[in-house]
Amino acid sequence: MPSDSPAANVPSAPGMPGRSAPLDTTLVLVSPENIAFEYRLAGPAPRAIAFLIDLMLLVAVGGLTLLVASVISQGALLGFWLAGGFFLWWGGSAAVEVLANGQTPGKRALGIRVVSQDGLSINVSQSILRNFLRAIDLAPPFLPGLVSMVVTSRLQRLGDLAAGTIVVVDRAATVAGPPRVDSGPNLVAELVPIGFTPSLALVEALASYVGRRRVLGPARRQEIAAIAGRRLTAAWGVPPSHDDDALLCAVYEQAIREPRR
Amino acid sequence: MTVEEMVAAHLAEWQALEADVAWLRRPMMSRRDPHRILDFSRRYRAACSDLALATAQRFPAETTGYLHQLVADAHSQLYRTESFGLVDWLQSLVLVVPRRIVTDPCFWIALGVFWGLFLGAGAAAILRPSYAVDLVGAAGIAKIEEMYSKPPSTFGDDAQRSTMTGFYVMNNAGIGLRAFAGGILGGVGSLLILGSNALTLGAIFGHMFTSPQRANFVEFVTAHGPFELTAVVLSAAAGLRLGWAFLDTRGWSRLESLRRTAPEALSTAGLATVLFILAAFIEGFVSPSTLPYRTKAAVAVGTAAILVVYLLLPLFVARSRFGTGVRDDA
Numbered sequence: 104m105p106s107d108s109p110a111a112n113v114p115s116a117p118g119m120p121g122r123s124a125p126l127d128t129t130l131v132l133v134s135p136e137n138i139a140f141e142y143r144l145a146g147p148a149p150r151a152i153a154f155l156i157d158l159m160l161l162v163a164v165g166g167l168t169l170l171v172a173s174v175i176s177q178g179a180l181l182g183f184w185l186a187g188g189f190f191l192w193w194g195g196s197a198a199v200e201v202l203a204n205g206q207t208p209g210k211r212a213l214g215i216r217v218v219s220q221d222g223l224s225i226n227v228s229q230s231i232l233r234n235f236l237r238a239i240d241l242a243p244p245f246l247p248g249l250v251s252m253v254v255t256s257r258l259q260r261l262g263d264l265a266a267g268t269i270v271v272v273d274r275a276a277t278v279a280g281p282p283r284v285d286s287g288p289n290l291v292a293e294l295v296p297i298g299f300t301p302s303l304a305l306v307e308a309l310a311s312y313v314g315r316r317r318v319l320g321p322a323r324r325q326e327i328a329a330i331a332g333r334r335l336t337a338a339w340g341v342p343p344s345h346d347d348d349a350l351l352c353a354v355y356e357q358a359i360r361e362p363r364r
Numbered sequence: 365m366t367v368e369e370m371v372a373a374h375l376a377e378w379q380a381l382e383a384d385v386a387w388l389r390r391p392m393m394s395r396r397d398p399h400r401i402l403d404f405s406r407r408y409r410a411a412c413s414d415l416a417l418a419t420a421q422r423f424p425a426e427t428t429g430y431l432h433q434l435v436a437d438a439h440s441q442l443y444r445t446e447s448f449g450l451v452d453w454l455q456s457l458v459l460v461v462p463r464r465i466v467t468d469p470c471f472w473i474a475l476g477v478f479w480g481l482f483l484g485a486g487a488a489a490i491l492r493p494s495y496a497v498d499l500v501g502a503a504g505i506a507k508i509e510e511m512y513s514k515p516p517s518t519f520g521d522d523a524q525r526s527t528m529t530g531f532y533v534m535n536n537a538g539i540g541l542r543a544f545a546g547g548i549l550g551g552v553g554s555l556l557i558l559g560s561n562a563l564t565l566g567a568i569f570g571h572m573f574t575s576p577q578r579a580n581f582v583e584f585v586t587a588h589g590p591f592e593l594t595a596v597v598l599s600a601a602a603g604l605r606l607g608w609a610f611l612d613t614r615g616w617s618r619l620e621s622l623r624r625t626a627p628e629a630l631s632t633a634g635l636a637t638v639l640f641i642l643a644a645f646i647e648g649f650v651s652p653s654t655l656p657y658r659t660k661a662a663v664a665v666g667t668a669a670i671l672v673v674y675l676l677l678p679l680f681v682a683r684s685r686f687g688t689g690v691r692d693d694a
Binding site for chain 1: 548
């Protein structure tokens with residue numbers, strides 16, 4: 104493990120202009136290629152559910168093996184079952200996490216993954232540590248792990264703090280293209296002046312608007328779009344549009360089609 | 365370059381990188397293909413520059429988010445941490461770990477706390493017969509007295525002995541690991557578990573020493589005593605080391621100090637777990653056996669001697685030959 108990696112929580116890497124750190128549970132890491140990439144941190148709720156799934160699996164395995172052991176041996180295998188239960192309870196998750204690259208079955212079901220806090224895969228010692236310390240993280244009545252997750256910036260429980268690990272959201276690979284305006288022909292497109300080049304920040308804002316507008320109702324769309332639409336029409340010196348939503352879509356469509364200079 | 369042009373030009377490479385990452389995540393080391401790994405690292409660097417371009421051009425969150433995930437996944441596969449080496453681990457267990465334990469004040473504190481409370485409670489139980497009953501409870505004492513009213517060799521057949529061995533592993537080693545984990549709360553959890561176990565055990569020992577079942581009790585507890593009691597101390601010492609790292613940071617931030625100390629404490633807790641398991645086998649199969657008491661006492665003396673040699677010998681091995689055992693950054 105690199106002892107002093109530059110992978111601190113830096114808001115923006117050198118040479119990466121523009122965006123400020125998002126007000127979000129994202130963690131920015133800098134790779135040796137001098138690229139800042141983001142991990143989305145997993146919060147207590149999905150992690151608790153993942154743990155419960157693992158717990159149910161463990162109970163199921165324990166119950167089944169106990170049944171088998173008692174049927175075939177009338178108790179002679181009970182000692183092995185008890186010792187095996189010890190190893191499974193304290194080391195099972197750790198073994199699975201190491202073999203399956205940071206995912207127990209529960210974590211896989213919830214789409215989350217344990218990684219080292221410098222962005223690397225976890226190693227054996229980290230995995231054992233964080234799972235041993237789960238005993239104290241779950242200790243009633245204060246649930247120190249939950250308290251620790253709330254007060255640390257990287258949502259780490261005590262086991263994560265000692266092992267230097269974080270739990271991140273493993274997003275499914277999605278379509279990488281820009282969001283599209285999937286409505287009919289745009290009737291207000293001619294309002295946009297020829298040669299108008301929106302700033303990069305505006306294009307980014309428009310892209311996030313277009314990406315989300317499909318979940319908004321028509322009235323809400325107009326209400327939000329009016330904020331930027333009124334300013335644009337005022338700057339162009341034309342009367343306000345009756346359909347600000349379509350206007351923003353038109354500006355966006357042009358911006359992602361035309362090459363930037 | 366517009367977003368669409370970029371996506372159209374690179375999507376195939378990105379998806380190839382996704383497939384590479386999925387391939388590398390499979391634990392089958394033997395199927396590794398060097399040409400594909402070379403392709404993977406080339407694609408990773410290309411994805412890095414694509415991400416830089418996408419960020420600089422403020423491409424939409426759909427595109428940059430996808431690239432962030434892609435680069436993060438590939439990064440965690442390209443830059444692996446060192447894997448587990450059995451030989452290194454064994455060498456460290458024999459040479460580095462014992463030296464670290466005996467030069468660590470936490471071990472001596474845990475040892476002092478345990479034996480101080482153990483002997484104190486034992487003396488109190490001998491001097492005042494009601495002490496053990498007050499501490500452990502009348503039902504518990506009655507159960508223990510009833511258990512030792514018969515000689516240990518009558519404690520059950522082989523099946524019951526193996527069951528009890530499994531139970532000792534689960535229960536005792538579990539207590540040890542809880543004592544270790546509790547140490548992260550400034551060492552308090554370790555001290556509580558260590559102290560309560562020392563008091564209870566001391567009171568029971570003292571009480572049984574003055575009771576009519578004394579001979580049976582001593583015959584049972586002798587053989588596994590050295591490993592089991594030392595394992596309790598070591599577990600708590602490992603926990604105290606965690607807690608102490610949080611207080612005495614040696615110039616690091618508290619969390620960094622904890623993170624740097626935790627693997628050392630873990631190796632001590634691992635050693636304690638090994639001792640608990642060995643003790644469980646002795647407790648399950650030697651202590652209740654029909655072997656004469658002389659043999660059981662010899663087991664106790666032998667295991668105690670092993671512990672002393674294991675812990676103290678590395679101090680006398682030439683340091684230059686095996687490194688100092690002290691962390692490089694200390």
